[in-house]
Structure formats: C-alpha cells, structure tokens
Amino acid sequence: MINTPPPAIELRGISKRFGTVQANKNISLSVKPGTIHGIVGENGAGKSTLMNIIFGLHQPDEGQILIDGNQVSIKSSADAISLGIGMVHQHFMLVPKFSVLENVMLGNEGGPLLSQGRDGVLAELKRLADTYGMHVDPNALVENLPVGTRQRVEIIKAMRGGAQILILDEPTGVLTPQETIGLFDILRELRDSGVTIIIITHKLGEIMDVTDAVTIIRNGTCVGERVTNETDTGELAELMVGRKVLLRVDRGEASPGEIRLAVRDLGCFREDGSKVLDAVSFDVQAGEILGVAGVAGNGQSELLEILSGMRRQDEGTIDLMGECLSIDHANSPRTMRETQLGHIPEDRHHHGLVLDFEARENLIFGFHQDARFGEGQFLAPGAIHAHGRSLIEQFDVRPDNPELPASKFSGGNQQKLVIAREMEEEPRILLVGQPTRGVDIGAIEFIHKQLIELRDRGCAILIVSVELEEIMGLSDRIMVMNDGRVVGTIARSEANERKLGLMMAGLSQDEAA
C-alpha cells in the first residue's frame, strides 16, 4: 500500500448562514499538498465566505476543517496564522501610510520592541526576494507603490511566519495581464517549493492557466471537482452557472445616426499629478453601443464620472449634441441630466441608489426636482407613488412593492430599479457602468435586452464593463483602454478575446493582430 500524505487542507460539510442567506451549504473539498487548487464560481456564489471561514474570519455553523489530517478549530485569524495559513485578500490589508517593512512586521514583530524583529524581517524579505523573485524596497511607503507591488507585499506578509497554505481571493481583479503573469510565476515557484495554494476567482482562463485542480461552487454548494488537465472552460462555465451559457446576445445590426457625444483630448490628473486619463478621444453615435474594455482601474471609472458630470476634467472638451463643454465651461450631474444624458453608475450601492430610501423614492432620484413630482418646492406623494408603481411593473421588479426600501431588494432587482429610472426618461445618451455586476443570470438577459432595445430606439450608449464577454456581446464597436489611454477601437466583427486581451495589456491594434 502506498502511503499517500493526507490532504494539506480538507473541509467536511461546511455550512454558513447569514440571517436568511445561506452562504455555504454542506461544502466539502480536499486539497493535495504542494498543489494549486482553484475555487471558481460566480460573484456571490459563496467563495469568499468559504475562504473567510478557513481564515477564521467567520465561524461555520456546521462542518469540520482538517489541516494535514488533523481536525482543527479556527476561531480567529490568529489561529489560522499559527496553523500556517496565510491569506491575500481581495481588498488589500495594507496600511498605506506605513512602509513595506512596517506592513510586513505588523502582527509578526518578533517581540515587544520593534528593534528586536527588524533584522529578522529584513533577512526574510531578502530570502523571499532571492528565492521567488519577489523584490520590494522595504523602506518604500505602500501608498506610493503600484498595485502589483502592493499585492507582492501582501503575499510576502502572508508567507512570513512560514505559511504552508496560501489563500488568494480574486488576486487578479486589479492586475494588468503582465502583472497577472508575474503573479502566476511566483505562485508556481511557491508551489514547487512545497506551498499549497488555493486561488479563488471567477475567471475561467486563469483557472485553466495556473491550477492543478478546481472546485466549482454555485449558490453556496459545491457542484463539482475536476482535475484541470481533464476539463475545459466550457464545462467549467456550465457547472458554474448551471446551464449552457448564452454567450451571444440576441440582436440585430446597428444603424448608427448622427454623432451625439464627441470627446476630444480628455485628460484627468491624480492628486500626485500623474494622469488617470490621457488624451482620450472618441465619438458615440445615435443608435449604437460603444463598449469600453479594460482591466479595472485603467481610467474607465473616471471617464464615466467626467461624462456624467460627477467629476471635472482637467483637459479637453466634451461635445454633447452640439453643446461644447470645456474645462472653463464645466458640467454638473444636474446639467448633464437636463441635456437628457442618463447614467447607470458602476456601483449602484455607492451612487445609483439610496438604500434606505423606498423604491418609489429611488425611482425619482435625480429627477426629483422635475415638476411631474411636485410643484415648486413641495413633493407630490401621489405622483411619486404612481410613477414608482408603473416602473416596477414595466421592468418586472420583484417584489412589486414601491414602498419597500431599496436595501430589501436583491442585487438584480436593485439594478433594475436604477435601469428603470434611467431608461424611463428616454435618454438621448446613456452611460452604463458594469451593467450586470452582481446580477443573477435571469436579470442579466433582461438587462441586455433592454439595452439593445434602447439602442434600436436611437439612443447613443456607452458601456463600461470588466466582463469581456459582456462587452463583446453588447457592443457595436469596442474601445480598449490601458493606463488612461485609448489603445484602439475595433468593430465588433473584428474582435476576439485574445486580441482584446492583448490590447488591454497595452499592445496596439496592429501588434495585437
């Protein structure tokens, strides 16, 4: 009999409930030592909850965790760390005002006085740099470091103290493709030196690229486990969403009309003077959808904010149906709305909705000064209610109660509230940020259909999305952004994932072809 080592980490029947939401239901999985194990699932499938349970940030309602074959109880992150588990969170856990050294020392100080541990940490940093090529300047302030380097600091932090299990939660969301490649190289190095790695993602390509085995999670339950070599993206996608995915959106050809939005040499600076947007120029015509592709954080959010009037540009002009907006003649969200520019913001919780407001109050949000909803300074409750009721019916929002606070609706229905409000006004230009982020499959189809219909009614639509598939499905033309610049614009017929991916990495259209 061959003596196989026990799994580095094993979960048995983990369940976790938050209020009425069952985040994890009877999940079991086991990870072989010295492998990279992927956990894949849609947003909200329960991946992060599961990892937070392993790292002691949440306690499971039921189930056991075994490390190297021994049952353990992980009550806090301190327990997890002492069991040799390190975690790199989706949102970095770094103190921006601290140096790299201080960040790495935090929690691993080596004694009551900082001087006691400093040399040890410096030596360790050097060792990690030499062994895995993770070079960072220990004295640099984290707030001055680029994202990829910050993540490296996170990995170093997680590895310090000799972690044998490393968990990474959506590590590539903020990385450029090159940085992603660098990260994966480091992960392979770590694996080869015996570290067990669990990587959580919703990007199937990455799973295929870097993992040895993969567990698929859907709606809080484990729906399958595969060896990566023996599966393909199609099968994984199917397992992830539970049915064949309709990749192509049902649609006719566009018939573009006059130019509604013309942007010229738009520029925008960060506080430190570097450029978030640099010489961005493009047009959007009536009756077409222009998709903006790019890794998150390459200027798309700022572009939307400027076009919607939420932020001022520092350079350049915006020609809005003949009205020219320059830095001297700036715009505000209110004036933009008055020119019939609608905006479905990227983050509905931060911008699109007031969660404590009732649905009907949210459905007039931004249009509340309109005489329809009250004469002069007074509100007309009857008109507001009727408006809310009609929109909720029209856009099939559930539950169909206009008096319910927005916070009580599901993500998809919240998004429908925003979309209903903005589309009802029949905008001549519509800006859309992440149209289906955190929205369930059924609602995605509905939202996509609405956008196409609006286009066919002659609206000029600009869509920003980090989901390449969505961009390719919806857009008539695709503009790719990298580091605040427009890399190129291609017709939908010329686009494929590989080409867009290379362009997102900053390669020009020709280089990518």
Place this chain on the structure above:
Amino acid sequence: MSKLSAPPLPVWADVILLPILNLLAALFVCGLIIAALGENPFEALIVMINGAFFYSGSLGFTLYYTTNFIFTGLAVAIAFHAMLFNIGGEGQAYLGGLGAGLVALALGGVVPALIVIPLAIMASALFGAAWAFIPGYLQAKRGSHIVITTIMFNFIAASLMVWLLAGPLIQPGQQSPQTPKFDVSTHLPTATDFLNSFGMSVANSPLNFSFIIAIACLILFWVIVWKTKFGYELRAVGHNSEAAHYAGINVPRTIIIAMLISGAFAGLMATNEILGVQHKVILNFTSGFGFTGIAVALMGRNHPVGIFLASLLFGALFQGGAELDFEFKSITREMILVIQGMIILFSGALAYMFNPYVARLIYRVTQAKKAKHG
C-alpha cells in the same frame, strides 16, 4: 455581518419598545446610584413626578423647559438627517440670545411691540444660523470635522459673550456681566398673563409665547424634512452623499443649508430664555440646554413627535429634578445631569445593546405562534 445574524426587528419594537427599554435601563442605573447615596429611588421618582406635573405651577415650568428642548432637539435632528453632528447648539443658542438682545436693546420702546418682537425673534434665528454657518461651510467645502468645529465654536461663543457682556454691552454702572433690562414692549406674553386675562387664575410660571413658536417649528420641521424637495435632498445627502452627488444634488450647498436651519432652531431657544423670561442677556443662559438637545434628538429618533415627547420628558426631568433639593438631604438637582448622562448613554451610545436580544425573543415568540396555528 453580526447585524445580519439577528433576525430583523419589527417596526413597532424598533420605534417604541427599544427606546422604552433603553430609558428604563438608564433610570434603573440612576436608581442604583440614588440607593447607593442612601436615599430611596422610588421616593425620588415620586417627588420628581409630583414636582414636574402636580405641584402648583409646576406644569408651566415643565413646559417652559420643554420649549427649550424642542428648539435644541430640532436643531440637532435636522442636522442628523443630513448626517451632520451639530454639537454646537449651545453656542448657536448663545449667539441667538445676542441677536435677540441687540434688537430688543436697540428698538425696544422705539417701535411697537408688534414690530420689535418679530424682529427680535428673527434676529435670534439669524444669529444662531450665522454661528452655525462657519462650521457648516468648513464641513461642506473643506471637509473639516463638524463635531470638532462646533465644539470649538461653543467655546469661542462663550469667550465672545464674556467679552461683550463684561465690556461693550454691560449695563453702565454695573459690575455683573449682563446687559441692561429690555423695554417692557419686547417681553413675550406669558401663559400666566394670557390665562389670567380670561379670568382663569393660575400660578406664576415662565411659560410663554415661545412654546407656540416651538410647536410651529415642530410642524415646520416635519414639512421640511418629509414634504419638500429640499428635505428629500437633505435625507439623500444624509444617507448617501456620493449618491446624492450622482443625482445632481449640490451636496455642499445642502450641508450648509441644513446647518443654517439647525443653527436657526438653536438660536430660537433664546426667544424663550431671553425674550420670554430673562428680559436681558446674561452669562451662560443656555446652561447646557444645547447639549440636552442631543439627548432629545437621539431619544426622539429625529422625528417631531418623538422630539416633542422626549422634550416633555426632559422638561419634566429638569423641573422635577429641582424638587430633589427640597425633599432630600443627599441628592440634589445635579442628579438631573446624572440621569441625563445615563439617558444619552443608553439611548444614544448603547442604543442597540438590547436589539439582538429583543429581536431573538420576538422571533421566537412569533415562530412559536406560527407553529401553533399550523
């Protein structure tokens, strides 16, 4: 996340049961303190209730205090709706007194009462608003923490008033820092005069016309916050200022206007104290009523009905508490401060302490009922 792990609380429990539980917890701790000082807490409670409502003239005193708390409570509440914590009610009321006083001193006896009184009332609101403007402006335009700036403005107001009352505004030939008495035409009509003129004989009390203004302000508050577009914008800014910006609401402007209204409410408190009772501007006439407004707004959940009830409670507390001096050896009216502190602690800082327990209890009871009914 742990907020989610408790079942949701029904509205009636959140609005009525929890505030009462918090109040009882505060009173219970105060009772323990009174017992520890060697007195019977129940006797103290009875003395306070009698002193607040049943002794001759006491109701008038209670409502007179209530008037102050309605004004300062509304001041805190309107700012709360915009998610601003205005701790500066004390200083704004102080300045309101200056405004009312300046008008009364300048025009009292010169123009008829029907002109000077409205002007003085407006001046109190205006001066209060002006004192709130700077912290509001700094919060809106420069992001200065309004809690700290309003605290500082209380102290600056105190210094300014000492200087004015001991210097430029002092009654000539007097040593104590206060203005001369106002002309009688500036005095607000009192409830006693009013009822006496109908042939009813009531005991003297400081209750005056300001009470009517306070009630009018309660209604005005309700209209502004829930019936106007400005109120809609105010609440939007309070709940989510980024979303408000997205919706085209001018957030800094809304913040500044909210603070102006807040300061005006606080300033109006001076009508009660200065125009209604003192008839001159004196040092420290605000005596902490501005801070009590915070307790009132917290207990009243920033709603006019709640603010009225909480003001009545604190009015009764202040009037009834004064009786403690006469009836007990070991406890005095300073007990009011202890009770007030406890109420702020339990209904403010610890407001949700009982929440999960109550929620679980109600959940269990309703589940049991459901099970019974099949």
Place this chain on the structure above:
Amino acid sequence: MAEFLYQLLLTFDATIRVATPLILCAMAGMFSERSGIIDISLEGKLLMGAFVAAAVAAITGSPWLGVICAVFACVIFALIHGFACITHRGNQVVSGLALNILASGLTVTIGIALFRQGGQTPVLGKEARFRPIEWPLLETLDTVPVIGVIYRELISGHNTLTYLALIIVPICAFVYYKTRFGLRLRAVGDVPKAVDSAGVSVSWMRYRAVIIAGVLCGIAGAYLSTGQGAGFVREMSAGKGYIALAAVIFGKWKPYTAFAACLLFGFLDAASARLQGVEIPLIGEAPSQLMLALPYIIVVVVLAGFIGKASPPTAIGEPYIK
C-alpha cells in the same frame, strides 16, 4: 528689560503648571484617537479624576491614594466608553458626551452626599497634596547669573505630577514609534482590517488604548485637585479636556507635536492671566478673552486646512465590523 525677562520667565513657569494637565490629557487623547476611538470624554474623565483624587485625599489624607483611585475611576469611565464604542459599536461622540455630562452630575452629586459643601471637597491640607519639590543646590546656583534664576523658577519647584507628565511624553513617543504596541496602535486606527488579518484583535487593541487614556486622564485630574489646586471645585476641568483634544489635533495626533501644542496653549492661558487688565502699547488693553479663545480658533483654522493639513487616523470614528 531684565524685569521683562523675569516676568517672561515667570510666565514660562506658569505655562508648565497650566500645561501639565493638558499634556497628560493630550497623550491620553492621542492613544485613544490613534486607535480609532474619538475621545471627547477627556473632559469628563479629567473632571472625574480631579474629584476622586481630592475626595480620597480628603478622606485618607494620602495624595498617592488619591491618584490611584482617580486612575481607577477614569479607567472605569474609559471602559464604559469602550463598551459602548468598541463592543456595541455605538456612536463615539454620543458616548463621550454622555460621559462628560455624567461626570458633571456625578462629581457634584457624590460630593454633596459625602461632604455637604455644595459639591466641593474640603480644602486639602499640605500633607494631602502634592507639594512643590525643591531641587538641590538652589542656594549654590543662585549665585550663577541667568542659570540660577532659571533653575530656581523654571526647573525647580514643581510637584511630582508635573515632572511625571514631562517624563511621560518621551515614554509615549517611545511606545508610539518604537514598540510592537505602537505599530499596531498606528495601524488599528488607520486600517483596522490590516490588524485583524494579521491575527491581532482590533477590539483588544482599542480597549488597551482607551484604558491607557483613562490612566493618563486620572493622573491629570489628580494634578488639578491635589497638585495645582487644594481640593475639588465644581466644573474645575473648565474645558481643559477639550483644549487637550485641540492640542491633539493641532499636533497631528503625534506625541511631540501634541506636547508642543500643549505648551503653546498653556502659554496663552498663563500669559492671558498675567496680562489681565494690563495696557499694552499699540494694542490697548490685553485681549485676554481672545487669548483664551485662541486655542479653539487655531483648531478651527487647522481643521479648515489653512495651516498645514490635518490628517486624522483614517478609520477614526468608525466602529470595526468584520
């Protein structure tokens, strides 16, 4: 000119006396606020400490027992603050306000119950107070010009608690910059998640910070009633807690700068007391009210961003939710 310098020296001497409670409270405020907990209850704790120290000293005759009990009382206040703000995630300003009002009420209520002197404690005798310490060699150094008089007036002749306050500043700075606790403290007020994910309890860090604040406020209170004064009088903290808070902000939540701010504010206070009613050439009567209000005005100006930039701990005022 010599007379002027001598007066200035005396003002500096008074500055140290006035600044002592400010320094202790400012260090207290720094720890609390650095951990992410707004502490406007410095004022209430100072008042409570002053009362308890005087009351215990009056009853037992021992100032040291007074300090210990004052520290104990202030730590209880700090724990209430922590219980409300850390454990129950209550509003930190509301909690602080409640404690301030509670302190105003409790000190007088208990004072009357104990001593029946209208809320004051009896005047403390010499042995129940912290007396000025005469440094050695005073006579000898008196003969040395300049140094002698500085030594006598400025350096010698303060009480134990003042010297303690002056020693506490470098200790606080050492803890703040050079220790594990300090590193975690600076992190927990900025990015509490970073501390949590490093396996350190955010709540426990914050509790420790508010407890330290309680200890320091207790000492400051004891100084007011048993060092600087000779007994407790109503409201004797008189806004000093808030001035200390102002010093924390002016000092950008750092030990030495906060200390410097305390000295500045103390100097304004001491100078305004000396200049009361004095005619100054060109200005006229000394604007003592303005000088007293200056610390508050300075803080508003600092917060408005007109002098430098106030950069409070990022997560201050926000309860930590995982």
